[in-house]
Structure formats: C-alpha cells, structure tokens
Amino acid sequence: MEALSIIPVQFLHGLVYGMLLFLVASGLTLIFGMMGVLNFAHGALYMLGAYFSFSILRWTGQFWLCMIVAPLLVGAFGILMERFLLRQVHRYGHAHELLLTFGLAYIIEELVKWIWGNQPLHVEIPAMLAGSVQFLGITYPTYRLFILLISAIVFAVLFLILYKTRAGIIVTAAVSRAEMVNALGINVPLVFMLLFGVGGALAGLAGVIGGPYLITNPGMASTIIIDLFVVVVVGGLGSLPGALLASFLIGELQSFGILLIPQMAIALEFLLMAVVLIVKPEGLLGDKA
Amino acid sequence: MLELNDINTYYDNSHVLHNVSLDVKAGETVALLGRNGVGKTTTMRTIMGLTPARMGEIKFKGTDIVRWKPYQIARAGLGFVPEERWIFPTLTVHQNLLIGQKNVADPGGPAAGRWTLEKCYEAFPSLKKRQYAKGGTLSGGEQQMLTIARTLVGNPEMILIDEPTEGLAPKIVEVVADIIRDIAEQGMTVLLVEQKLAIALDLADRIYVISKGMIQWYGSPEELRANDSVRKAYLEV
Numbered sequence: 001m002e003a004l005s006i007i008p009v010q011f012l013h014g015l016v017y018g019m020l021l022f023l024v025a026s027g028l029t030l031i032f033g034m035m036g037v038l039n040f041a042h043g044a045l046y047m048l049g050a051y052f053s054f055s056i057l058r059w060t061g062q063f064w065l066c067m068i069v070a071p072l073l074v075g076a077f078g079i080l081m082e083r084f085l086l087r088q089v090h091r092y093g094h095a096h097e098l099l100l101t102f103g104l105a106y107i108i109e110e111l112v113k114w115i116w117g118n119q120p121l122h123v124e125i126p127a128m129l130a131g132s133v134q135f136l137g138i139t140y141p142t143y144r145l146f147i148l149l150i151s152a153i154v155f156a157v158l159f160l161i162l163y164k165t166r167a168g169i170i171v172t173a174a175v176s177r178a179e180m181v182n183a184l185g186i187n188v189p190l191v192f193m194l195l196f197g198v199g200g201a202l203a204g205l206a207g208v209i210g211g212p213y214l215i216t217n218p219g220m221a222s223t224i225i226i227d228l229f230v231v232v233v234v235g236g237l238g239s240l241p242g243a244l245l246a247s248f249l250i251g252e253l254q255s256f257g258i259l260l261i262p263q264m265a266i267a268l269e270f271l272l273m274a275v276v277l278i279v280k281p282e283g284l285l286g287d288k289a
Numbered sequence: 290m291l292e293l294n295d296i297n298t299y300y301d302n303s304h305v306l307h308n309v310s311l312d313v314k315a316g317e318t319v320a321l322l323g324r325n326g327v328g329k330t331t332t333m334r335t336i337m338g339l340t341p342a343r344m345g346e347i348k349f350k351g352t353d354i355v356r357w358k359p360y361q362i363a364r365a366g367l368g369f370v371p372e373e374r375w376i377f378p379t380l381t382v383h384q385n386l387l388i389g390q391k392n393v394a395d396p397g398g399p400a401a402g403r404w405t406l407e408k409c410y411e412a413f414p415s416l417k418k419r420q421y422a423k424g425g426t427l428s429g430g431e432q433q434m435l436t437i438a439r440t441l442v443g444n445p446e447m448i449l450i451d452e453p454t455e456g457l458a459p460k461i462v463e464v465v466a467d468i469i470r471d472i473a474e475q476g477m478t479v480l481l482v483e484q485k486l487a488i489a490l491d492l493a494d495r496i497y498v499i500s501k502g503m504i505q506w507y508g509s510p511e512e513l514r515a516n517d518s519v520r521k522a523y524l525e526v
C-alpha cells in the first residue's frame with residue numbers, strides 16, 4: 001500500500017514544483033518569449049517578490065495583502081528596469097541585454113543579502129492554508145494545492161487576455177511588427193513597458209507564493225533562473241500553453257528522477273531540452289520560424 | 290493638407306533626402322514617382338515619423354509634426370500602407386483589422402462615410418471570405434487589400450500608399466488600382482508611390498518626380514505624358 005501511494009504523491013510533488021515553475025516562467029514568457037528581451041534578472045524579480053512579501057507580512061501580518069502589494073512593487077521595478085536600462089540597449093542585441101541583466105541579478109542578490117541577511121527566512125503561511133487535506137487516500141499539504149490553484153488561475157487569466165482580447169492581439173502584433181503597429185496609432189513603447197511590468201508582477205506573485213514553499217533565501221534566484229529559460233525555450237518562445245506543458249514535464253522529470261535515478265535527476269531536464277531542441281527546434285508548442 | 294518644406298533625412302550618415310518639398314491638398318491624389326532607390330519610401334517613412342527628418346518641416350493640417358512619434362502622427366489622421374505590407378502573419382484577417390481600428394466604440398453609430406469593419410468587408414469581399422484565415426496564409430493580392438483595409442478602418446484623413454501593385458498579377462493590379470480610385474473618389478487625400486507609370490498617370494491629380502533624393506520635376510499627368518525628356522531622364526529604364 002505504502003509503495004503504491006508513493007506514485008500519486010510523487011506525481012503531485014512534481015506537479016506542484018512544475019506549476020510553481022510555470023508561475024515564475026509565465027512572466028518570462030512575456031518578456032523573453034514574446035518581446036525577445038533576454039532578461040536574466042527575471043529570477044531576481046521573483047526573489048524580490050518573496051522578500052517583499054516577507055517584509056510586508058512582518059509589518060502587517062496579512063498574507064493576502066502580500067499577494068497584491070508585492071507583485072505591484074516588483075511590477076513597478078520591472079517597468080523602471082525596462083524604461084531606464086533595457087530599452088536603451090535592446091537594439092544592440094542579446095549580448096548587451098544578457099550582460100546588463102546578469103549584472104543586475106548579481107546586484108539584486110547582494111542587496112538582498114545586505115538588507116535581509118544571508119540566512120533563509122521563515123515565511124508564515126496563513127492558518128487557513130497551513131493544514132493538510134485528505135483525498136483519494138492521500139494526505140497532502142493544503143498550501144501546495146493552493147499553489148496549483150493560483151497557477152491555474154494565472155494561466156487562465158493570461159490565456160484569455162493574450163489570445164481573446166484586443167490588448168492581447170496588440171501585444172502579438174507589436175511583437176511581430178512594432179513599426180507597423182506604431183504607424184497604426186498605437187504607442188508601442190508604452191505597450192512594451194506595460195508588458196514588462198506585467199511580467200515583473202507575475203514574477204513577484206510567484207515569489208510571494210513560492211517563498212514559503214521553496215524557502216526564501218538569497219540563492220533562490222540563481223537556483224531557478226536556468227529552469228526558467230529551459231521552460232520558455234522548450235515550451236516554444238512566447239507560447240503560454242507551451243510554457244505550461246514544459247513546466248509540467250520538468251516538474252515531473254525532477255520528481256520521478258529523484259525517486260528513480262537520483263544521480264541523474266538534474267541532468268534529465270537538460271536531456272529533455274536537448275531532445276526537444278533537436279527534434280523540434282521551435283519548442284513543443286512554438287510557432288515555426 | 291500635407292506640406293513638406295526642405296526635408297532632409299539620413300540613415301545614420303548616409304544623406305538620403307535632400308531638401309524635399311512637396312504638398313498635397315485636401316482631396317487630391319498626388320503621385321511620387323522615381324526609379325528604384327531614389328528615396329520614395331524614405332519620404333513616406335519620414336512623413337510617418339518612422340525615419341524622422343533631421344532638418345525641415347512637415348505640416349499636417351497646419352501643424353508641424355516633424356518631431357512627432359509615428360503613433361501620434363497616425364492618431365492625427367495620417368494612414369500608412371507600407372511597401373512591405375507588414376501583415377501580422379499569426380493573426381487572423383479579422384484580428385489584423387482590429388489592430389487598425391482606433392476607437393473600438395463608435396458612439397451614436399458610424400457617421401456617414403466612416404470605415405467600419407462591416408464596410409471594409411463590403412468593400413473587400415475577398416477579405417470577408419478569408420476573415421478567419423491567418424494573415425500569413427493570404428495571397429499577395431489579398432495581403433495588399435488587407436493592408437489597405439487595415440489602414441482605412443482607422444479612418445485616416447489622408448493615406449500614404451507605397452507601391453501597392455508591386456509583385457501582383459496583372460488582373461489583381463487592376464483590382465487594387467480600382468480600389469484606390471474608389472477611395473480617392475470618396476474624398477480621401479492620397480499620396481501614392483507607384484512604379485507602373487500608366488496607373489500613376491491614371492490615378493493622380495498631380496505628380497512629383499524624385500531622383501537621388503531630390504524633387505526634379507512636378508506637374509500634371511498630361512504634362513508628364515507630353516514631357517519625353519523628364520520621363521526618359523527619371524522614370525523609364
């Protein structure tokens with residue numbers, strides 16, 4: 001019985017990590033996948049969300065408030081980043097963006113250590129989510145199910161906005177032909193700045209949600225950043241369903257990898273990436289170039 | 290309606306437009322003619338703010354717009370139909386048109402002569418048929434019609450049309466020329482770049498001839514027809 005129930009539990013573990021990964025990567029799908037801005041500081045934005053949330057929680061004791069305020073703060077930070085750093089270097093290409101955002105990620109990490117210290121921080125989750133739930137003979141922490149719920153909501157809302165509203169259509173068009181959209185009367189630089197803000201806010205939200213689960217610590221950005229790029233590229237640049245699928249696969253690969261071949265668990269993800277990129281270079285659900 | 294005074298435009302250090310001056314009056318169709326690479330597209334890009342002029346003045350309805358951003362110029366009432374067409378390939382025909390719309394709601398119903406989605410589909414039946422097809426799957430002619438419709442649905446007061454018949458089959462060339470004639474007859478002000486001289490002579494009220502980034506000649510279609518030396522020097526190959 002014990003041995004059998006480990007499979008659904010391990011599946012759930014993988015699903016939760018995968019969906020958290022999706023939550024962080026959704027913002028990068030907008031920023032890198034769609035806009036093509038190589039933002040290596042996306043993990044740092046996620047980390048800022050977690051730390052902002054820690055502080056807001058300490059001052060107010062309101063986890064729900066964290067879920068609103070921290071993403072707004074990180075979103076605003078993202079907007080400033082786009083306006084004053086990335087917009088200036090975008091036309092020089094990816095190398096400039098990579099170096100600039102790589103440096104920024106370092107600076108944020110050092111600032112985080114300086115302000116909040118090197119130690120991992122304990123973030124209290126609200127009492128309502130602290131227990132566990134029983135279903136299908138499994139006992140599972142409520143908070144992890146909450147992560148699944150938030151990811152599902154974020155996916156649904158983003159999907160509807162991106163693919164079903166005029167705003168989403170404008171984003172797609174602006175990404176493919178900025179000059180034309182501009183000449184049709186749409187303020188494209190503003191669209192990009194707001195999109196960057198939304199991407200940042202999503203990273204911030206992921207930080208609030210992920211902090212208590214993956215532990216708020218100064219290394220959390222650099223731990224996740226490579227996974228994020230793998231998700232966006234394997235899923236297919238700019239494809240939200242692709243990012244969801246890739247996150248799911250990577251979550252499960254890690255979860256079952258650790259169980260079955262622990263020595264290779266980390267490598268599995270990159271094996272998947274290599275296979276996908278060779279067989280389907282545009283990514284699982286990406287548009288053919 | 291539109292007036293360029295001594296416009297000078299550069300791509301980095303290469304000086305492309307030299308003191309270009311021209312004007313287009315309300316309701317007129319003016320053609321800008323010249324050989325390949327002489328600066329016709331650059332003139333349109335400059336008017337639209339996509340490649341801003343370094344010196345000179347561009348007056349649209351009396352206001353100098355030379356430092357304005359493209360989206361501000363578009364909102365002021367100038368529409369641009371680019372040579373490259375720039376259809377959004379992953380969006381449907383319908384979605385392409387939605388991008389062109391400036392204000393989605395038209396309170397009190399559309400005023401007479403205003404372009405709505407319905408009117409576009411009426412004027413371009415081939416687009417209605419392919420309403421839900423991806424822009425990238427359209428034929429060259431359909432793409433050209435979509436480009437024109439997408440600009441019209443934003444209800445500009447004047448449109449810049451860059452080589453609309455380029456690369457189209459002779460039959461489609463006629464269709465596109467008819468569309469432009471219709472639009473102009475409905476009162477639209479048009480600045481047209483067109484390599485096919487017969488079409489330009491037929492559509493235009495007045496003509497400017499440009500060479501090496503300088504306006505060399507201007508006059509009526511009849512004058513150009515009669516002027517062999519200008520045609521030989523600047524247009525015919």
Ligand SMILES: Nc1ncnc2c1ncn2[C@@H]1O[C@H](COP(=O)(O)OP(=O)(O)OP(=O)(O)O)[C@@H](O)[C@H]1O
Nearest residue numbers: 300303305323324325326327328329330331332372
């Ligand atoms: N983006 C650019 N960068 C540098 N030079 C350019 C650029 N675009 C055009 N040019 C140059 O500017 C000059 C004018 O080009 P333009 O496109 O305005 O010509 P055109 O009259 O529209 O030609 P065509 O009939 O081939 O469309 C050409 O010499 C061209 O090589």
Ligand SMILES: [Mg+2]
Nearest residue numbers: 329330331372
């Ligand atoms: Mg041209």
